[in-house]
Amino acid sequence: MQLGFTPAEERFRSEAAGWLEAQLSGPFRDLRGESTFSAHLERRLEWERALGAARYGCIGWPAAYGGRDATLAEQVIFAEEYARAGAPWRIGHMGVELAGPTILAFGTDAQKARFLPPIARGEEFWCQGYSEPNAGSDLANVRTRAVLSGQGAQRRWVIDGQKIWTSLAQFADWCFMLVRTEEGSRGHKGLSYLLVPMRQPGVTVRPIRQMTGEAEFNETYFTGAVTDADHVVGAPGDGWRIAMGTLAFERGVSTLGQQMGFRNELDAIIAAARANGMVGDPLIRQRLAHAHIGLKLMRYSALRMLSSAQAGRLSNEAYTYKIFWASWRKKLGELAVDVLGPAAEVAAPTYEWELLPRLFLGSRADTIYGGTNQIQRNIIAERALGLPKEPRGS
Numbered sequence: 001m002q003l004g005f006t007p008a009e010e011r012f013r014s015e016a017a018g019w020l021e022a023q024l025s026g027p028f029r030d031l032r033g034e035s036t037f038s039a040h041l042e043r044r045l046e047w048e049r050a051l052g053a054a055r056y057g058c059i060g061w062p063a064a065y066g067g068r069d070a071t072l073a074e075q076v077i078f079a080e081e082y083a084r085a086g087a088p089w090r091i092g093h094m095g096v097e098l099a100g101p102t103i104l105a106f107g108t109d110a111q112k113a114r115f116l117p118p119i120a121r122g123e124e125f126w127c128q129g130y131s132e133p134n135a136g137s138d139l140a141n142v143r144t145r146a147v148l149s150g151q152g153a154q155r156r157w158v159i160d161g162q163k164i165w166t167s168l169a170q171f172a173d174w175c176f177m178l179v180r181t182e183e184g185s186r187g188h189k190g191l192s193y194l195l196v197p198m199r200q201p202g203v204t205v206r207p208i209r210q211m212t213g214e215a216e217f218n219e220t221y222f223t224g225a226v227t228d229a230d231h232v233v234g235a236p237g238d239g240w241r242i243a244m245g246t247l248a249f250e251r252g253v254s255t256l257g258q259q260m261g262f263r264n265e266l267d268a269i270i271a272a273a274r275a276n277g278m279v280g281d282p283l284i285r286q287r288l289a290h291a292h293i294g295l296k297l298m299r300y301s302a303l304r305m306l307s308s309a310q311a312g313r314l315s316n317e318a319y320t321y322k323i324f325w326a327s328w329r330k331k332l333g334e335l336a337v338d339v340l341g342p343a344a345e346v347a348a349p350t351y352e353w354e355l356l357p358r359l360f361l362g363s364r365a366d367t368i369y370g371g372t373n374q375i376q377r378n379i380i381a382e383r384a385l386g387l388p389k390e391p392r393g394s
């Protein structure tokens with residue numbers, strides 16, 4: 001196991017850190033520390049384009065599609081420096097971390113050429129259409145239907161149904177969707193993975209306001225929405241396999257670099273505790289120390305996973321990563337409000353929250369999206385420990 005980075009990787013770190021610092025103390029200084037999902041939208045879109053122009057948008061992708069062919073270690077380093085610099089949360093997240101890697105892994109050459117460069121340039125944005133009112137953890141219960149209609153060049157998928165909790169759908173140009181394409185099929189059979197344009201009359205997006213005050217996610221209705229017949233990733237009917245590939249990206253190595261952001265949050269809690277004297281409370285001190293230890297554990301687990309991933313495989317320990325960080329961060333949010341006391345309950349008149357109360361409110365979702373903690377435990381039991389599979393419908 002490699003417990004650090006090589007000199008070449010450290011050189012990459014200082015180059016990336018230098019670029020980020022120049023941008024965030026120069027033309028994008030107004031975006032430094034921006035941790036909301038969507039405030040200052042126009043500036044955030046400019047930021048995405050600036051990342052793209054410097055080829056820092058999707059560094060792990062092949063240079064042919066706008067990336068830098070960066071290694072996994074370099075991707076983690078960039079994510080660390082990104083958070084250390086206080087760069088804004090990325091509106092391009094869904095395309096960069098989920099749609100793009102899925103298309104790279106499973107898409108045709110034509111799909112790669114059509115979809116990857118605009119994501120890398122920060123020009124096209126994506127959302128994820130998996131969940132439905134009756135299909136969350138039980139994703140195989142998807143009911144949204146798509147049928148092929150028309151002839152020749154006019155052949156299209158026609159899509160009807162409802163998705164829910166669709167993050168960033170209000171800004172998205174495209175949606176990668178899991179839909180049922182075989183009449184009468186059930187469970188994970190008969191599903192397909194479609195790429196669907198969002199800006200068309202058949203798509204309606206209704207924001208859902210969350211307790212953070214933001215409407216990060218939405219209800220999304222598809223009523224006779226269309227997409228080209230060849231905008232299916234994998235074969236029709238092979239959607240479950242592709243969708244699981246995307247979820248592996250969502251739960252896996254793409255999250256390894258986020259600890260620097262967690263470090264910033266823990267440091268903000270420590271600063272608040274120093275400022276209001278809570279740092280003298282023995283129980284708070286213990287919880288701060290515990291949070292620090294959890295962060296270190298994540299760091300070394302990440303390095304261990306990185307070592308095994310670079311050796312060509314992800315170790316079984318990787319399955320524990322999502323549940324660990326999500327549970328840790330939820331506790332961190334609780335610690336933040338306990339340190340702040342009643343001040344944690346005060347929002348700006350416009351219902352805008354400071355970083356730490358927003359951490360508390362937002363981190364409640366960490367143990368839900370990308371698979372709930374209960375689902376992660378099932379995954380650990382079945383895939384890592386080889387225990388008998390949970391009974392499931394066909």
Ligand SMILES: Cc1cc2nc3c(=O)[nH]c(=O)nc-3n(C[C@H](O)[C@H](O)[C@H](O)COP(=O)(O)OP(=O)(O)OC[C@H]3O[C@@H](n4cnc5c(N)ncnc54)[C@H](O)[C@@H]3O)c2cc1C
Pocket residue numbers: 127128129130131132133135136137138164165166167168217365368369370371372373374375378390
């Ligand atoms: C902030 C946020 C953003 C999201 N963004 C998106 C998005 O962009 N696109 C998208 O498609 N979805 C998105 N989701 C939805 C997310 O994927 C689902 O909420 C999640 O999969 C859980 O599904 P559910 O909400 O239907 O809960 P349910 O599946 O109904 O679960 C309810 C409870 O039952 C438990 N449970 C369910 N099945 C089992 C089981 N087999 N064993 C043990 N316990 C079980 C769950 O753990 C949970 O506690 C987002 C969710 C959140 C919170």
